[in-house]
Amino acid sequence: MSDQAKKSGGTGKVIFFAILALILLSIFIVPTGGEGLSFHPMDQFQIKPVFGDGPIHWYTVTNATLWMGLTVLGVVLLLIVGSSGRAIVPSKGQSIAELTYGFVYKMLEDVGGKDSVKYFPYVMTLFCFIAFSNVLGLLPASFTPTTHIAVTGVLALLVFVFVTVLGFVKNGATFLELFWVKSAPLALRPVLAIIELISYFVRPVSHSIRLAGNMMAGHAVIKVFATFAAIKLIAPVSIAAIAAMYGLEILVAFIQAYVFTILTCVYLKDALHPAH
Amino acid sequence: MATETHGATESVAGMPQLELAHFPNQIFWLLVTLVVIYFVLSKIALPRISSVLAERSGTIMNDISAAEELKLKAKDAENAYNKALAEAKAEAQRISGETQAAIQADLNTALAKADAEIAAKAAESEAAIAEIRANAADSVKVVAKDTAKELIAAFGGKADAKTVTAAINARLKG
Numbered sequence: 001m002s003d004q005a006k007k008s009g010g011t012g013k014v015i016f017f018a019i020l021a022l023i024l025l026s027i028f029i030v031p032t033g034g035e036g037l038s039f040h041p042m043d044q045f046q047i048k049p050v051f052g053d054g055p056i057h058w059y060t061v062t063n064a065t066l067w068m069g070l071t072v073l074g075v076v077l078l079l080i081v082g083s084s085g086r087a088i089v090p091s092k093g094q095s096i097a098e099l100t101y102g103f104v105y106k107m108l109e110d111v112g113g114k115d116s117v118k119y120f121p122y123v124m125t126l127f128c129f130i131a132f133s134n135v136l137g138l139l140p141a142s143f144t145p146t147t148h149i150a151v152t153g154v155l156a157l158l159v160f161v162f163v164t165v166l167g168f169v170k171n172g173a174t175f176l177e178l179f180w181v182k183s184a185p186l187a188l189r190p191v192l193a194i195i196e197l198i199s200y201f202v203r204p205v206s207h208s209i210r211l212a213g214n215m216m217a218g219h220a221v222i223k224v225f226a227t228f229a230a231i232k233l234i235a236p237v238s239i240a241a242i243a244a245m246y247g248l249e250i251l252v253a254f255i256q257a258y259v260f261t262i263l264t265c266v267y268l269k270d271a272l273h274p275a276h
Numbered sequence: 277m278a279t280e281t282h283g284a285t286e287s288v289a290g291m292p293q294l295e296l297a298h299f300p301n302q303i304f305w306l307l308v309t310l311v312v313i314y315f316v317l318s319k320i321a322l323p324r325i326s327s328v329l330a331e332r333s334g335t336i337m338n339d340i341s342a343a344e345e346l347k348l349k350a351k352d353a354e355n356a357y358n359k360a361l362a363e364a365k366a367e368a369q370r371i372s373g374e375t376q377a378a379i380q381a382d383l384n385t386a387l388a389k390a391d392a393e394i395a396a397k398a399a400e401s402e403a404a405i406a407e408i409r410a411n412a413a414d415s416v417k418v419v420a421k422d423t424a425k426e427l428i429a430a431f432g433g434k435a436d437a438k439t440v441t442a443a444i445n446a447r448l449k450g
Contacts, residue, residue: 062298071313088328101322101329121317147293154303
């Protein structure tokens, strides 16, 4: 098993370096060849109105609106149409709906404790939105709302504000014990309190940038590879690389949804049980 | 207006994510999406799925307890069967013993009867033989008397019946 893994890791490295060499080569060759590749890896993240070409107001229906709507449609299809059979022995769709439910529910229960189960609908909403948005964004010519910091930032801030308010409502002033590490020596506690405070306020930043950054990077890399596919010589390698990246991106789409959700669970736990 | 947007896009060096002018639009639609998903989940999907899961676990529990009950019943049935088998075996043994005893008794009576018959026949035969023997002895006496008389007569004597008889009796006894 480990031998095989090492071997595949070795071949992966070889492929990686081959691609890198080809990319460097093409960058040097292309301008002299006069062909001129134009890279637009970020164009796919443009917000455009769906109808017409007017300015974008806050209410304008844009491609972001369209793909968020498709996310809702996906959630409805999976969790409502899928579970409409209400069968004791589930169909395939119902099984997936139940697995998703059980996955998020168990995560929340394991990480956040029994009393965090109350907030399951909120956590499930976040998970469903991010997972569907990420996965639908892998369709060719699609738009991924979660590649935008405006979207992930709002998601992270919603979690941050909700968790902070919940912490104070549930625990009152004792919520501040989260920043006062009782197990540390007294002299160190003020220093640790400052570090804890900073780390607390950095949470929404890392929470949002992690998701948007991961999603954006994968999409941009695929686009770069796709641009190289225009050169006949490198096209096969480029297409193989796109396929490999695409497989990785499917994994990343789910992992990022999972990471965002599990961090939300962790923050919920801190709000409900602030003591270290 | 359009040129203005274009200029703004250029100013953020090709990062559409940092186009602040588009933030309100995305945030508005995001909140709409989240609210819709939240209501779809909390009003329809989650209660339905949780009820299905609860129902399933209930059914499974019932099935397991039913299976346990059936298992106990099967065990009882096995015990009853074993008991019946043991009883039948004992019964069979008893019947075979009884039959053997009856046959033995019949055999004994038949043997006794046969023995008695044989004894009776033997006694009869003995009686017959004794009679024949007695007859034979008498006949011998008569023949001996007659022969003795004839012999005496042939030798020219006069046979005294009393003497001859006494002599013959003495001779036969001796």
